[in-house]
Amino acid sequence: MAARTTLKDVARAAGVSQMTVSRVVRGDTVVSLRTREHVARVIGNMGYVPNKLAGSLAQAYSNQVAVLIPSLVNNVFASVLAGITEELEKGGYNPVVGVTEYDLRKEEAQLISMMSWRPAAVILANLVHTDRTRSILENTSVPVVEIMDIRGDPIDLGVGLDHEAAAAALADYLMDRGYQRFGYLGWQANDFAAAARFRAFRARLETRGYGLVAPDVYDAPPDLPAGKKGLEMLLSVAPKTEAVAYSNDTAAMGGVNLCLELGMRIPDDLAIAGFSGLRMAQCLPQPLTTIRTRRRDIGETAARNILKRLSGTPVDRKVDLGFELIKGLSA
Amino acid sequence: MAARTTLKDVARAAGVSQMTVSRVVRGDTVVSLRTREHVARVIGNMGYVPNKLAGSLAQAYSNQVAVLIPSLVNNVFASVLAGITEELEKGGYNPVVGVTEYDLRKEEAQLISMMSWRPAAVILANLVHTDRTRSILENTSVPVVEIMDIRGDPIDLGVGLDHEAAAAALADYLMDRGYQRFGYLGWQANDFAAAARFRAFRARLETRGYGLVAPDVYDAPPDLPAGKKGLEMLLSVAPKTEAVAYSNDTAAMGGVNLCLELGMRIPDDLAIAGFSGLRMAQCLPQPLTTIRTRRRDIGETAARNILKRLSGTPVDRKVDLGFELIKGLSA
DNA sequence: TTGTAAGCGTTATCAC
DNA sequence: GTGATAACGCTTACAA
Numbered sequence: 001m002a003a004r005t006t007l008k009d010v011a012r013a014a015g016v017s018q019m020t021v022s023r024v025v026r027g028d029t030v031v032s033l034r035t036r037e038h039v040a041r042v043i044g045n046m047g048y049v050p051n052k053l054a055g056s057l058a059q060a061y062s063n064q065v066a067v068l069i070p071s072l073v074n075n076v077f078a079s080v081l082a083g084i085t086e087e088l089e090k091g092g093y094n095p096v097v098g099v100t101e102y103d104l105r106k107e108e109a110q111l112i113s114m115m116s117w118r119p120a121a122v123i124l125a126n127l128v129h130t131d132r133t134r135s136i137l138e139n140t141s142v143p144v145v146e147i148m149d150i151r152g153d154p155i156d157l158g159v160g161l162d163h164e165a166a167a168a169a170l171a172d173y174l175m176d177r178g179y180q181r182f183g184y185l186g187w188q189a190n191d192f193a194a195a196a197r198f199r200a201f202r203a204r205l206e207t208r209g210y211g212l213v214a215p216d217v218y219d220a221p222p223d224l225p226a227g228k229k230g231l232e233m234l235l236s237v238a239p240k241t242e243a244v245a246y247s248n249d250t251a252a253m254g255g256v257n258l259c260l261e262l263g264m265r266i267p268d269d270l271a272i273a274g275f276s277g278l279r280m281a282q283c284l285p286q287p288l289t290t291i292r293t294r295r296r297d298i299g300e301t302a303a304r305n306i307l308k309r310l311s312g313t314p315v316d317r318k319v320d321l322g323f324e325l326i327k328g329l330s331a
Numbered sequence: 332m333a334a335r336t337t338l339k340d341v342a343r344a345a346g347v348s349q350m351t352v353s354r355v356v357r358g359d360t361v362v363s364l365r366t367r368e369h370v371a372r373v374i375g376n377m378g379y380v381p382n383k384l385a386g387s388l389a390q391a392y393s394n395q396v397a398v399l400i401p402s403l404v405n406n407v408f409a410s411v412l413a414g415i416t417e418e419l420e421k422g423g424y425n426p427v428v429g430v431t432e433y434d435l436r437k438e439e440a441q442l443i444s445m446m447s448w449r450p451a452a453v454i455l456a457n458l459v460h461t462d463r464t465r466s467i468l469e470n471t472s473v474p475v476v477e478i479m480d481i482r483g484d485p486i487d488l489g490v491g492l493d494h495e496a497a498a499a500a501l502a503d504y505l506m507d508r509g510y511q512r513f514g515y516l517g518w519q520a521n522d523f524a525a526a527a528r529f530r531a532f533r534a535r536l537e538t539r540g541y542g543l544v545a546p547d548v549y550d551a552p553p554d555l556p557a558g559k560k561g562l563e564m565l566l567s568v569a570p571k572t573e574a575v576a577y578s579n580d581t582a583a584m585g586g587v588n589l590c591l592e593l594g595m596r597i598p599d600d601l602a603i604a605g606f607s608g609l610r611m612a613q614c615l616p617q618p619l620t621t622i623r624t625r626r627r628d629i630g631e632t633a634a635r636n637i638l639k640r641l642s643g644t645p646v647d648r649k650v651d652l653g654f655e656l657i658k659g660l661s662a
Numbered sequence: 663t664t665g666t667a668a669g670c671g672t673t674a675t676c677a678c
Numbered sequence: 679g680t681g682a683t684a685a686c687g688c689t690t691a692c693a694a
Contacts, residue, residue, distance in 0.1 A: 004687095006686095006687055006688085007687065007688065008687080016664080016665090017664065017665045017666080018665090018687090018688080018689095019664075019665060019666080019689085020663090020664060020665075022688070022689065023664090026689090030663065030664090031663070031664080032663060032664090035663085035664085047466075049443065049446050049447050050447050050687090050688080051388070051447060051449065051686085051687055051688070052447040052448050052688090053384055053387050053388040053393065053447075053448060053449055053686085053687075053688085054388050054670090054686070054687035054688035054689085055687080055688050055689070056384050056670095056688090057382070057384040057385050057388055057670050057671065057672085057686090057687080057688070057689090058669080058670050058687080058688045058689040058690075059670085059688085059689065059690090060670075062384065064427075064448075072403065072409045072412055072413055072416075073406070073409045073410060073413055075404070075406075078403045078404045078409055079404060081403055082403055082404055082430070085403075085430055094427075094429070094444065095428070096395075096425075096427050096428075097426070097427075097428045098425070099413070099416055112380060113425060115380050116380050116381050116382060116383040117383050117384060118382065118384055135378075136380075139378075223610060223611065224610065224611040224614045225610055225611070225613075225614050228614055250611075253611075254614060257614055257615065257616065260616050261616050279554060279555065279556050280554065280555040280556075280581075280584075282556075283555045283556050283559055283585060283588050284588065285588065285591050285592050335671095337670095337671055337672085338671065338672065339671080347680080347681085348680065348681045348682075349671090349672085349673095349681085349682095350673080350674095350680070350681060350682085351679085351680060351681075353671095353672070353673065354679095354680090357673090361679065361680090362679070362680080363679060363680090366679080366680085381671090381672080382670090382671050382672065383672090384670085384671075384672085385670070385671030385672035385673085385686090386671080386672050386673070387672085387686095388670090388671080388672070388673090388686050388687065388688085389671080389672045389673040389674080389685075389686050390672085390673065390674090390686085391686070663694105664693100664694080665692100665693080665694075666691105666692085666693075666694090667690105667691090667692090667693095668689105668690090668691085668692105669688105669689090669690085669691100670687105670688085670689085670690100671686105672685105672686085673684105673685085673686085674683100674684090674685080674686105675682105675683090675684085675685100676681100676682090676683090676684105677680100677681085677682080677683100678679100678680080678681080678682095
């Protein structure tokens, strides 16, 4: 495409004005059918591609939606993003993805960078941000959706679940099952939702007179090998642990694996619980006891609410998609 | 941000021209230190955010790189994307991600949409595209990198591995181990790299007088449950199968799981092999026999080559990152 | 139904 | 060093 063909080129070739071509491109029906067809043909021949840079500049807004998520490798956010993408496309919007790596500074930097593209809306995770980030979001005129955790007050819109309630429900379930010596293995110290779960889990144990024998939180990606290694270390410190709660299903699968290798019986020798409700973890010989969250739904709902808001439809300020305790065979 | 502050506003407030402010924003050192500091202060106070729409329009190119990948949920592409993102950021570029769902029509639509944002470069998967897609890519003046499979001729740049060679290597290994009755379980009929592996695997068996007892290819996401179910069906058709090659590690883990449940010994009753070399699959009680690919590296290299090309440095047209046979305990 | 003119907020270019 | 001016390619508002 040596010299890009522009509206002007098409207009000249079609013998009409730029505006008429512009109208045809955008499907404006005020243009007579005759000219519309004529221009459309010329456009096809010339391989004209509209320049949205110019279009959005003229319109003050783009059809891009800024999406800031902590991690792409984490299956949870991959699902959320899939939901966002699918739903956004229905409205003709495209997600522009930024990865924050659970780092609020990076979130801020990414947001600033994205705002300069004049997105039509912003989606980001959790309710905790830097002051600068908050200030930008509070002052923007475009819709902002904070997803995942909804305990607290969203800046504009919120979609997710109550992570503390979820963790408490799991703690209750485990205590009801009769376990007494609990361990906790968490990852990604900057994952605020996970941190909230950890605190709530521990607090719930304490309200009923129990406590954590050995809590450990690592600042690393919560993958299967990590879950294995974490449990190894925990057991070396507190070998009498009866039940271990993981911050994450994938890591919990690592724990299951270690037990298999050491010949420990689950849940008799050690009970294991996860968080997320990944399909994968339900395929273990003993399906994992865990909390199922509606990840994809969170993404879809966030996107849908943006579309609603952009079209002027009233939207619920906060949407709680809830969670579900999966009573597996691992605890 | 009721009325956005623009370059003009800042200029007025600082008592200089727009151009001077523009220079300061971009870190142009021709501006005297005095004015630079002064203007920087004013910018800070006013909370000015540059409008890249306008900037890129004026410059004819943006700092966005279009990235078209088949799937986000698939861990392989999540890693590739992570590599791309990290490396691109070093050069001040941002990825704009489009998901094609292994559908060439969607790839085409996404590409057209992205080209209208005047990206600085394009990254997409595989060498197979629609005619229209090819034509757009052949005619663009920006760098284009086709990743994953490199057997064949890239339009511009290519980074990946030879999937057929990898599949053949795996077939050889399995035959050398003495297996004779092979099954194959693949997913995502439109995944061209996977399809190439399937053909190559079968072809290699045939050159040595073997063949597939039961090949099955499903058009669904290759997750763990799918791998389990696929194997169930395969064994019901061909119970005497000795070794099953999976198109994908995650699905292979499903197969391992089924064996555990059925009490089948691996690899004595059934040998299982995967593809990708996910860390997760190496944490099974019996590490999976598989082919390790350098996913993250592919992303990094693709991005690095774009940066090189954009800065005028010569670049290898095709980069083969190779693969590695992991001799696990599952086959 | 179609066209004209004036921006949108930057940057390149060339004076000063 | 700094500034005026003309693009960049489109859309809005209004005129014909």
